[in-house]
Amino acid sequence: DVKVTQSSRYLVKRTGEKVFLECVQDMDHENMFWYRQDPGLGLRLIYFSYDVKMKEKGDIPEGYSVSREKKERFSLILESASTNQTSMYLCASSLGPGWGSYEQYFGPGTRLTVT
């Protein structure tokens, strides 16, 4: 079974702090994704990566950056956290090559609160 793990289930940070969310997958998947999920807005793609050191912007990249130095690890960075970044953050991976219609496997999510 594919396993996607996220570094924290719950996180509370202060406005202006730099926040790192880490995601690790153990199935040698090519693609990794970061989403945020908010009530009424559904799942929105922040960034994705289709290979080591490669990244592409999703629908809402502003205020975020990502890093993929190793195939199994994809990090989401909030450079200066703001209250409107309070959300549930979900990491996912999929097989590849290509990032399209492959099934995605999700981690358990990190509920981030910025105060």
Added chain:
Amino acid sequence: TQLLEQSPQFLSIQEGENLTVYCNSSSVFSSLQWYRQEPGEGPVLLVTVVTGGEVKKLKRLTFQFGDARKDSSLHITAAQPGDTGLYLCAGVPLDDAGNMLTFGGGTRLMVKP
């Protein structure tokens, strides 16, 4: 307007009842996926439907892909409290050059004992 419209948005039923949720689009999809997300967890893939008209069963859950591959439905027979969660459909429209998986807004199901 979302590319994939799910209905209803919310559904609250008693244990033992049957229900159907829908995932509709004006676009054609090569395949559609269904996920279930339990409270406080990430979505978990349930099934992928690929062929127009295809029906797949997963215990009490029946998934159907429309003949024109623009819509899908999920029918649950004799719902149980363990079926409670958010049901999401997702797919890549054939006319999408970006080839990104897009998610519907979800149907939030609550099954009361």
